[in-house]
Amino acid sequence: MSEKIRRIxxxxxxxxxxxxxLLRYPQLKGLPxxxxxxxxxxxxxxxxxxxxxxxxxxxxxxxxxLKDYTGRGVITTATYAARQFGVGSALGxxxxxxxxxxxxxxxVDFAEYRKYSRAFKAIILEIAPLxxxxxxxxxxxxxxxxxxxxxEGGRVLARLIQKAIFDQTGLTCSVxxxxxxxxxxxxxxxxxxxxxxxxxxxxxxxxxWPLACRKINGIGPKADEKLQGLGIxxxxxxxxxxxxxxxxxxxxxxxxxxxxxxxxxxxxxxxxESEPVSISxxxxxxxxxxxxxxxxxxxxxxxxxxxxxxxxxxRKGYAGKTIGIKLRYSDFKGVTRDQTLERHIADAKTIxxxxxxxxxxxxxxxxxxxLGVRVGSLVKTDTTGALDPNAAATPLSSAQRAADAxxxxxxxx
DNA sequence: TCTGGGGTCCTAGGACCC
DNA sequence: TCTGGGGTCCTAGGACCC
Numbered sequence: 001m002s003e004k005i006r007r008i009x010x011x012x013x014x015x016x017x018x019x020x021x022l023l024r025y026p027q028l029k030g031l032p033x034x035x036x037x038x039x040x041x042x043x044x045x046x047x048x049x050x051x052x053x054x055x056x057x058x059x060x061x062x063x064x065x066l067k068d069y070t071g072r073g074v075i076t077t078a079t080y081a082a083r084q085f086g087v088g089s090a091l092g093x094x095x096x097x098x099x100x101x102x103x104x105x106x107x108v109d110f111a112e113y114r115k116y117s118r119a120f121k122a123i124i125l126e127i128a129p130l131x132x133x134x135x136x137x138x139x140x141x142x143x144x145x146x147x148x149x150x151x152e153g154g155r156v157l158a159r160l161i162q163k164a165i166f167d168q169t170g171l172t173c174s175v176x177x178x179x180x181x182x183x184x185x186x187x188x189x190x191x192x193x194x195x196x197x198x199x200x201x202x203x204x205x206x207x208x209w210p211l212a213c214r215k216i217n218g219i220g221p222k223a224d225e226k227l228q229g230l231g232i233x234x235x236x237x238x239x240x241x242x243x244x245x246x247x248x249x250x251x252x253x254x255x256x257x258x259x260x261x262x263x264x265x266x267x268x269x270x271x272x273e274s275e276p277v278s279i280s281x282x283x284x285x286x287x288x289x290x291x292x293x294x295x296x297x298x299x300x301x302x303x304x305x306x307x308x309x310x311x312x313x314x315r316k317g318y319a320g321k322t323i324g325i326k327l328r329y330s331d332f333k334g335v336t337r338d339q340t341l342e343r344h345i346a347d348a349k350t351i352x353x354x355x356x357x358x359x360x361x362x363x364x365x366x367x368x369x370x371l372g373v374r375v376g377s378l379v380k381t382d383t384t385g386a387l388d389p390n391a392a393a394t395p396l397s398s399a400q401r402a403a404d405a406x407x408x409x410x411x412x413x
Numbered sequence: 414t415c416t417g418g419g420g421t422c423c424t425a426g427g428a429c430c431c
Numbered sequence: 432t433c434t435g436g437g438g439t440c441c442t443a444g445g446a447c448c449c
Contacts, residue, residue: 036417074417094414108417135420135449220447253423282418322441332416336443372418 007143007154007177008270010184011161013120014172014193016137017077020116021106023170024055025063032082032103034066037073037093060104067101069093072284076108113137120165120173127161132270140181142270153177153198162194182266183208185217204264209236216261223250238262275378279318280326281308282372288330291364298371303348305373306355310348313375319344320375323354327362328370337361344379351375 013019017035022028073093082088085100096103117136124131128149130142141161143149148157154177166172176187178199186208190197199207213235214224230249232238238246239262247255260266283305289298313319324338337358345351355373 070414072414072417074415076417090416092415095416097414110418138449218447222446251424277421278419280419284417324442334444338442340441370417374419 004144005150006179007149008179008181008184009141009143009154009158009175009177010181010188011124011139011141011158011173011175012188012192013137014174015077015079016116016171017108017113018079019171020113021109022079024112025058025106026056027058027060028063028079028104030081031060031079032085032087032100033079033106034075034082034087034093034096034100034103035077035106035108036075037069037071037105037107063104063106065101066093066097066103066105069097069105071286078103116169116171119169120171123164123168124161127164128157130270130272132272140184140270143177153200155196155198158196162196180264180266181268181270182217182261183264186211186215189215201264205236208264209234209239211235213238216258218257218261223254226250235262275380276316276318277378278320278322278374278376279309279312279316279378280324280372280374281305281312282326282370284328284370285368288367288369290367298368301371302355302359302373303352305371306352307348309373309375310346310351313346313378314381317381318378319346319381320378321345322376323351323358324374324376325355325358325362326370326372326374327359327368330367330369332369334370335362338374338376340377344377344381346375346381 018033021033021035071093075087075089075091075093075096077089078087082100082103085103087096087099087103093105113136121131121133121139124139124141128141128143128146130146132140134140143154143157146157148160151157158175158177162173162175172194174188174192174195174197176184176190176197176199178184178187179201183199187197187199188195190207212224212233213219213227214221216235219227226249227233227238232241238258241259241262243256243259246259249255250258283301285301291298321342321344322338322340324336326334326336328334339354339358341350341354351373
């Protein structure tokens with residue numbers, strides 16, 4: 001009998017947002033380009049006086065530069081030419097402007113990226129039907145039973161998929177193929193861009209153990225710092241630790257997971273479909289707002305967020321019963337409050353009312369920089385529409401009455 | 414002139430029930 | 432006259448990911 005070896009691929013699009021922008025504006029190739037901000041439409045400025053020109057003919061002078069930007073925001077992604085100046089993801093735009101003032105600044109065009117995202121995923125699905133969506137620019141693919149999926153450890157199929165995506169979209173990607181998702185994810189980073197990396201079980205010591213623990217998907221800055229404090233830098237060092245010792249330091253669940261990860265073990269399946277748990281909208285204001293002084297502006301934003309969440313729910317066919325708010329103060333500290341209703345709802349009015357009650361339970365003396373609205377505990381609504389259009393909020397809980405009595409000023413919402 | 418937006422999962426305490 | 436032990440739901444916060 002033919003023994004099939006489990007082969008899982010992780011496919012990661014190369015510099016996805018920037019590559020999509022370069023398809024539109026090939027004249028920017030090789031230049032430092034930064035994508036972010038995303039607040040002001042830039043195409044008006046772009047086409048100003050040049051509205052007859054196709055996008056690829058727009059003169060470089062017409063593109064906005066980082067140095068001319070005023071306002072908040074961070075870089076979502078930067079081209080390699082821009083990264084040479086030390087600017088990259090998550091850097092504040094104003095700080096980035098100091099490092100690379102001449103960089104071209106493009107707004108985030110998520111609708112466009114989503115179009116390409118759907119396109120490359122459709123191409124993959126024609127070749128390999130078992131695909132797990134991991135966001136706009138990443139997927140896992142189960143190669144195990146796909147024709148050619150076992151050849152050269154998966155390299156042949158990876159090459160085929162890369163070629164199909166490039167031929168049909170002009171975009172490049174990197175692929176890692178390994179016995180499981182954990183290793184495939186690490187492998188896809190080995191040869192970027194346009195890379196293919198094959199990892200077998202027996203490659204663990206050579207290819208995985210020398211890597212920093214941070215390369216494990218799920219070990220973030222906090223866990224990494226703690227590990228370093230314990231003298232553990234590499235995955236190999238992590239693998240040397242006793243299971244019990246890891247559990248003592250990180251808890252049962254995380255400790256056991258780390259132990260398995262360090263030994264390259266991961267049994268998670270490739271998941272084809274999944275239901276959302278929550279749907280939310282949030283926004284950072286152009287300037288910090290005060291609950292009393294900027295009440296009208298804040299109230300309008302709040303109502304709009306609730307409306308957007310309601311629209312999202314209805315468009316996607318969900319209703320939820322846990323309504324929550326999130327806010328961030330001017331000092332960047334955040335709080336959340338939520339309240340669970342008796343019934344699932346999806347209408348803006350109930351969301352607005354319940355979220356308003358949540359907002360009353362939070363101190364609002366300090367200025368705010370962000371406000372968000374979330375609906376969780378989702379259920380699918382039937383095809384005819386809303387589950388319970390006239391659902392009302394439940395009465396205040398005792399905890400909320402207590403909060404109301406703490407002397408927090410009346411919140412006007 | 415720091416620090417986006419949209420998610421998931423985990424933990425931990427308290428309420429409440431059996 | 433000391434103090435059970437589950438189980439589930441709710442809430443708040445935090446780590447992490449794309």
